[in-house]
Each structure stands twice: as structure tokens, then as C-alpha cells.
Amino acid sequence: MLSAYSGSAIRSAEAPLLDAGQGAALMQRAAYGLYAAAAAELISRTGGCYGRTAVVLAGSGNNAGDALFAAARLAGRGVRTTAVFTSATTHPLALAAFQRAGGRVELLSEATTGRLVGSTAAADLVIDGILGIGGSGGLREPAATFVRELAAAATGVVVACDLPSGVDAHTGVVNEPVLHADLTVTFGALKTGLLAGPGAHAAGRVVVVDIGLAGSLPEPDLFRLEAADAAALYRRPRPADHKYTRGVLGIAAGSAMYPGAAVLATGAALATGLGMVRYLGPPSVADLVNRTHPEAVCSQEQVKPTHVQAWLVGPGADEDPDQRRRARDAMASGLPTVVDAGALALLPRRLAPQVILTPHAGELQAVLAKRKVKATRRDIEAAPTEYARIAAELTGATVLLKGAVTVVASPSGSLFSQADATPWLATAGSGDTLAGILGALIATLADDDGDAAIERIGVPMPDKWAAIAAAAALLHGLAGTRAAGFGPIVVSELPQHLGAVLADLLTAPPSRTQFTN
Ligand SMILES: NC(=O)C1=CN([C@@H]2O[C@H](COP(=O)(O)OP(=O)(O)OC[C@H]3O[C@@H](n4cnc5c(N)ncnc54)[C@H](OP(=O)(O)O)[C@@H]3O)[C@@H](O)[C@H]2O)[C@@H](O)CC1
Numbered sequence: 249m250l251s252a253y254s255g256s257a258i259r260s261a262e263a264p265l266l267d268a269g270q271g272a273a274l275m276q277r278a279a280y281g282l283y284a285a286a287a288a289e290l291i292s293r294t295g296g297c298y299g300r301t302a303v304v305l306a307g308s309g310n311n312a313g314d315a316l317f318a319a320a321r322l323a324g325r326g327v328r329t330t331a332v333f334t335s336a337t338t339h340p341l342a343l344a345a346f347q348r349a350g351g352r353v354e355l356l357s358e359a360t361t362g363r364l365v366g367s368t369a370a371a372d373l374v375i376d377g378i379l380g381i382g383g384s385g386g387l388r389e390p391a392a393t394f395v396r397e398l399a400a401a402a403t404g405v406v407v408a409c410d411l412p413s414g415v416d417a418h419t420g421v422v423n424e425p426v427l428h429a430d431l432t433v434t435f436g437a438l439k440t441g442l443l444a445g446p447g448a449h450a451a452g453r454v455v456v457v458d459i460g461l462a463g464s465l466p467e468p469d470l471f472r473l474e475a476a477d478a479a480a481l482y483r484r485p486r487p488a489d490h491k492y493t494r495g496v497l498g499i500a501a502g503s504a505m506y507p508g509a510a511v512l513a514t515g516a517a518l519a520t521g522l523g524m525v526r527y528l529g530p531p532s533v534a535d536l537v538n539r540t541h542p543e544a545v546c547s548q549e550q551v552k553p554t555h556v557q558a559w560l561v562g563p564g565a566d567e568d569p570d571q572r573r574r575a576r577d578a579m580a581s582g583l584p585t586v587v588d589a590g591a592l593a594l595l596p597r598r599l600a601p602q603v604i605l606t607p608h609a610g611e612l613q614a615v616l617a618k619r620k621v622k623a624t625r626r627d628i629e630a631a632p633t634e635y636a637r638i639a640a641e642l643t644g645a646t647v648l649l650k651g652a653v654t655v656v657a658s659p660s661g662s663l664f665s666q667a668d669a670t671p672w673l674a675t676a677g678s679g680d681t682l683a684g685i686l687g688a689l690i691a692t693l694a695d696d697d698g699d700a701a702i703e704r705i706g707v708p709m710p711d712k713w714a715a716i717a718a719a720a721a722l723l724h725g726l727a728g729t730r731a732a733g734f735g736p737i738v739v740s741e742l743p744q745h746l747g748a749v750l751a752d753l754l755t756a757p758p759s760r761t762q763f764t765n
Pocket residue numbers: 262266271274275278307308309310311312314378379380381382383384385386387388409410435459
């Protein structure tokens with residue numbers, strides 16, 4: 249599991265080391281890590297270092313200090329380095345080291361912007377050292393115009409120092425213009441803004457350089473599950489199991505108008521693996537589910553007499569009054585329940601953490617509007633962690649906000665983010681399969697064995713449902729990525745790919761990694 253921290257958490261972890269006079273040593277560790285990663289990137293893209301060109305974009309603070317010390321080391325390997333200063337002052341010792349190593353200096357101004365955009369775009373490597381965790385809001389002029397024009401040009405490889413300048417370290421909000429990085433080299437620990445929101449896309453691949461903060465870090469601000477965590481969380485069948493001990497999921501999905509949603513959710517739940525799916529819905533849809541998935545037990549029952557460990561309600565349920573009643577009863581049942589699509593319009597005032605809402609940004613907008621929180625869809629897409637957290641707080645439910653990076657907020661305040669999906673998954677029916685996967689996971693992990701699995705992966709118990717939701721997003725993303733390897737995704741085929749993903753995960757547990765996005 250990856251853990252990420254806000255900028256202020258990193259600052260407080262650094263504080264005792266700075267008080268002990270280790271500031272310069274911290275910067276040297278950061279600069280060496282940046283140099284080594286940038287050199288490796290340059291070599292892999294251009295075949296070497298000697299004679300290549302690099303431009304460092306340098307601001308006024310320690311972020312520029314890291315970047316200039318790293319550039320001085322690159323100059324020592326024969327890289328022709330230039331620093332473009334966006335402000336009249338900078339880190340004096342780093343500037344001196346950079347100039348001693350032969351680096352050239354340019355000052356950005358209105359008059360020099362056009363020329364410097366041209367020379368920076370032509371360089372083999374650009375290191376973005378304008379702002380780090382000391383930045384607030386968007387870039388100021390003249391840096392803003394320079395970066396806007398540079399971002400529109402084709403550049404060599406872009407390496408961000410600590411984080412892309414203009415990305416909010418805490419929320420991942422991108423204050424445009426931001427130079428998107430191919431690689432972000434971040435110091436001490438992952439920053440929340442590199443794993444969440446649009447910041448995750450601006451950061452590219454992320455490498456963490458250990459500068460010795462590990463012992464001083466507080467509780468993480470955000471988690472990301474890795475494939476190894478999903479494998480550790482997954483409940484494998486045991487010799488003494490029968491269909492009722494493995495977990496039964498009740499699905500009240502689909503309607504005469506949208507029967508396919510029931511088929512997709514059922515198929516995904518079955519492919520995830522569980523004891524049984526009980527399907528409740530109109531006869532015509534039950535008939536279709538029976539024909540496509542004969543192992544599902546179909547009926548027109550209501551929620552109350554149905555024996556299940558968990559519920560999935562909402563996909564394709566439309567205005568069907570029986571399905572609406574089932575959705576309301578499932579939410580009131582006290583059982584773990586996935587609430588998707590149409591059922592999101594039926595939420596009672598207050599829910600519990602084992603109820604997991606799975607909106608996209610538009611649906612979350614409607615959920616929030618009913619609770620007097622005004623936000624446009626764009627606001628939510630720009631700051632998904634903030635709005636998911638507000639929704640979890642206001643409803644008491646766990647909230648999985650679907651998006652390019654999926655965010656899960658626990659009503660305890662914890663956050664997860666998963667970036668396993670491929671854009672190919674943005675297609676009708678995809679959400680129904682995610683709901684089915686999540687439904688199967690909550691049905692199989694509802695009991696004490698589920699609690700033990702949560703302990704095994706090191707997640708605090710109040711965040712059990714959020715972690716399971718994150719695991720569902722991860723499995724859905726991996727299955728989608730695998731499916732997209734064969735071209736555009738046909739969602740009804742996703743369960744087959746999910747089966748293959750699970751087979752790999754469960755037979756050869758994947759190794760853990762420090763690289764993300
Ligand atoms: N602490 C340590 O020892 C270590 C720190 N490390 C490194 O230091 C980085 C943090 O450095 P930092 O604190 O100096 O801030 P930094 O991000 O360089 O910003 C500089 C200044 O920019 C200004 N500014 C703010 N917003 C702005 C805007 N929108 N547009 C333009 N300017 C803006 C603001 O000054 P202002 O002009 O507002 O007075 C601010 O003070 C960290 O990310 C890591 O790389 C590592 O080496 C490990 C050891």
C-alpha cells in the first residue's frame with residue numbers, strides 16, 4: 249500500500265531535522281536523487297548524458313535549490329545546462345554550485361520569454377524547479393506566460409522537482425498553467441497531490457527519494473492500494489466452504505428500460521468470485537439474467553425475506569417502483585450495500601460506512617445539491633478528494649467517486665485513490681461492472697474473515713469499506729487495462745478479463761512498487 253502526505257505533514261516531519269542543522273544534508277540527498285533519476289531518464293531517451301542539453305526552471309526557494317544542485321551534477325557529466333530564473337532571487341549556495349559547474353544563467357522577463365520558450369523547448373531535458381511544497385495558487389507572471397507557451401510546445405523529457413509547479417500538494421488541484429511532467433521525483437514521501445485529482449495526471453511517473461523522513465512522518469493523508477494488497481484482501485475459498493459461507497450478494501438492478509445493467513453487474517460479481525448471486529427484478533429482466541448467467545438465482549422477491557450478506561442496488565433500475573423499494577430497503581437493512589446509479593437519488597438523510605455510494609461527478613453533484621452544497625461537475629472533477637470527503641461527511645456513507653483517478657472517502661476522513669483504469673473504460677456499462685465487482689467483494693468480506701484481511705493489509709478498521717471499495721476500483725482498472733490490450737473494450741467481455749487478472753494475482757502475488765500513476 250502506498251501512503252501519501254500533505255505538504256504541511258512533510259514540513260513538520262522535516263522540522264526536527266532542520267532544527268538539528270541537517271537542512272543542507274537533506275537538500276543534498278534530494279538533489280542527488282533528482283540528478284540520478286533525471287540522468288537515467290536522459291540516458292534512456294537519448295542514449296547518454298554527455299553533450300545533451302538541459303534547462304532548469306528555477307524559482308525563489310528550496311525547490312530551485314534542489315533543482316540547481318542536481319543540474320550542477322548533470323553539468324559534471326557533460327550535460328550543457330542552462331537555468332531560467334523566474335524570480336530575481338534564488339537559493340544562493342545552489343546558484344553558486346551551478347555556476348561553478350559551468351551552468352549558464354538566464355533571467356525570465358517579458359522581453360526574454362519568447363526566446364527562452366524556444367530554447368527550453370529545444371532542450372533534451374527540462375527540470376521544473378519553480379515551486380515545491382512552498383507554492384500557493386497558480387504561477388505568477390512572468391512564469392505563468394512562459395509555462396503556458398512551453399506547455400503548448402513539444403519539449404524534451406520533463407522532470408518535476410518534488411511536484412509539478414502549480415499542483416497543490418495537498419489536494420491535487422492543478423492551478424493552470426502547469427507543465428505536465430513525464431517523471432516527478434519527490435522527496436521524503438509521496439505528496440497527496442501526486443496521487444489525487446488532476447495532479448496525478450500532471451505528475452506522470454512518480455519516484456520517491458528517501459531523504460530520511462520515514463521515522464518522523466505522521467499518519468498518512470491518503471492511501472493507494474497496490475495489486476499485492478488486493479491479492480491479500482481477496483477471500484479465497486476454503487475446503488470446508490459451501491455456497492452460503494462464501495458470501496451471497498443480492499442484486500436489485502435493471503429494469504424493463506435498462507435490462508443490460510443487471511446482466512453486466514451479475515456477470516462481474518460472478519467473475520469476482522462469491523458463493524451466490526440472488527437477482528431480484530422484473531420477470532423479463534430476471535429471464536434475461538437467467539439465460540446469460542444460469543448460476544444466478546432469480547426471483548421477484550423483496551429485500552426483507554431474502555437471505556444475503558450484502559446488497560447491490562441501482563444500476564439500470566430507472567423508475568421501476570419495485571426496484572426503488574428494494575433499494576430503499578437494502579439501504580435500511582444494515583447490511584453492506586453498494587448504492588449505484590438510480591439508487592443514488594433515493595438516499596435517506598443519514599447512512600453508515602458499510603453503505604458505499606458509487607457516483608460519477610455528475611451524480612455526486614446531485615447528492616451534494618440535496619445537502620445544500622453547491623458545486624458544478626467541473627468543480628468536483630477539479631478537486632475530487634475534497635468533494636468525496638464532504639459527501640462522506642454529510643451522508644455518513646463511504647463514497648467512491650469514479651473518474652480518471654477514482655477516489656474513495658471514508659466517513660472517518662481517510663482517503664484512497666486508485667489510478668489503475670484506462671480511458672478505454674469510459675464506456676457505457678463500465679460502472680455496472682465496477683458495482684458488480686464491489687458487490688462481490690463486500691459480500692465475501694462482510695464477516696470477521698474480512699476484518700482479518702483488512703488487518704493483514706494494515707488498514708485501520710474504520711476504513712474497512714473504503715479499502716474494499718478501493719480494491720474493487722483496482723480490480724476493475726486492471727481488468728479494463730487487460731481488456732484494452734486487445735483493442736476497444738466490450739464491457740460484457742470484461743468479466744473474462746477479470747477472471748484472468750484474478751488468476752494472475754492469486755497464483756503469483758505481485759511485488760510492491762514505489763512507482764505510481
Ligand atoms: N525544507 C527543507 O530543508 C527541504 C526542502 N526541500 C525542497 O524545498 C521545497 C520547499 O521549498 P520552499 O519552502 O523554499 O518553497 P518553494 O516551494 O521552493 O517555493 C518558494 C517560494 O515561492 C514563492 N511562491 C509561492 N507561491 C508562488 C506562486 N504561486 N508563484 C510564484 N512564487 C510563489 C513563495 O515565496 P513568496 O514570494 O510568496 O514570499 C515561496 O516561499 C520542497 O518542495 C523541496 O523541493 C528538499 O530539498 C528537502 C529539504
